[in-house]
Amino acid sequence: MSNPSSALPRSLKTLALFGGTFNPVHFGHLRMALELKEALGFDEMRLLPSHQPAHRAEPRVSAQARRDMLALALEGCPELALDDRELARDGPTYTVDTLEGLREELGEEISISFCMGLDSLLGLPGWHRWERLLELAHLVVVTRPGWHMPRDGEVAELLARHCGTMDDIRGHSVGRILVREQTLLPISATGIRSLIASGRSAQFLLPERVLNYIQIHQLYRS
Numbered sequence: 001m002s003n004p005s006s007a008l009p010r011s012l013k014t015l016a017l018f019g020g021t022f023n024p025v026h027f028g029h030l031r032m033a034l035e036l037k038e039a040l041g042f043d044e045m046r047l048l049p050s051h052q053p054a055h056r057a058e059p060r061v062s063a064q065a066r067r068d069m070l071a072l073a074l075e076g077c078p079e080l081a082l083d084d085r086e087l088a089r090d091g092p093t094y095t096v097d098t099l100e101g102l103r104e105e106l107g108e109e110i111s112i113s114f115c116m117g118l119d120s121l122l123g124l125p126g127w128h129r130w131e132r133l134l135e136l137a138h139l140v141v142v143t144r145p146g147w148h149m150p151r152d153g154e155v156a157e158l159l160a161r162h163c164g165t166m167d168d169i170r171g172h173s174v175g176r177i178l179v180r181e182q183t184l185l186p187i188s189a190t191g192i193r194s195l196i197a198s199g200r201s202a203q204f205l206l207p208e209r210v211l212n213y214i215q216i217h218q219l220y221r222s
């Protein structure tokens with residue numbers, strides 16, 4: 001007699017990572033991570049601050065301070081975790097290195113998803129060894145207002161080849177791209193930095209504890 005459980009689709013443990021400069025972390029990031037975790041049912045969602053962002057000028061605020069603000073923001077939120085492994089590596093922070101390290105640590109029998117806004121996906125062909133990324137993880141992409149799915153080019157081809165569902169992500173450890181429409185809060189770290197630099201208030205855009213940290217350490221003042 002056949003085993004009925006053999007007909008069930010495979011279901012792996014699912015880990016999601018949401019990487020960013022987080023300079024500073026704000027409610028847009030936090031809501032995006034929490035909503036993704038709840039809506040897609042990831043077992044774990046980690047926020048991953050980058051050390052020396054590969055593709056932009058080095059932030060004036062240290063990686064340690066950006067990490068500390070993230071830790072403050074996550075206090076009292078057991079749904080989201082901090083993963084500060086990128087801070088331990090010198091040189092430019094490349095996602096491919098992080099994912100290779102995670103694979104070495106966790107093995108092949110776990111589904112890993114790297115989450116990003118659509119703006120980040122459009123820049124993917126500029127990422128270091130970008131073609132390797134889908135051999136190490138899935139990508140979960142959240143559409144952002146003002147940004148449109150490409151109709152042609154490398155990213156459009158990538159989407160067509162790897163497009164998948166949450167069932168695919170649970171059933172495979174790597175290789176799918178899930179695109180999700182989600183309402184994002186219209187908040188940006190650039191906007192917050194410029195408010196503070198011009199002496200205005202950034203209250204209600206980011207957690208109070210993070211704002212206090214910014215005030216105590218006099219960050220982002222012009």
Ligand SMILES: Nc1ncnc2c1ncn2[C@@H]1O[C@H](COP(=O)(O)OP(=O)(O)OP(=O)(O)O)[C@@H](O)[C@H]1O
Pocket residue numbers: 019020021022023027028029032115116117118119120184185186187188189190191
């Ligand atoms: N308001 C937002 N809601 C959801 N996701 C966001 C929001 N802003 C940025 N993201 C996403 O968060 C990730 C990290 O972004 P980042 O740390 O650069 O934040 P940012 O606010 O865009 O910063 P900056 O204004 O300095 O570029 C990226 O994948 C980006 O698409």
Ligand SMILES: O=C(O)c1ccc[n+]([C@@H]2O[C@H](COP(=O)([O-])O)[C@@H](O)[C@H]2O)c1
Pocket residue numbers: 018019020021022048050053054055056093094095096120126127128
């Ligand atoms: O690996 C790369 O080449 C690469 C290039 C650009 C961005 N990333 C990653 O994408 C995430 C979002 O980056 P950012 O700068 O928009 O906050 C963050 O985890 C970065 O390390 C990675």
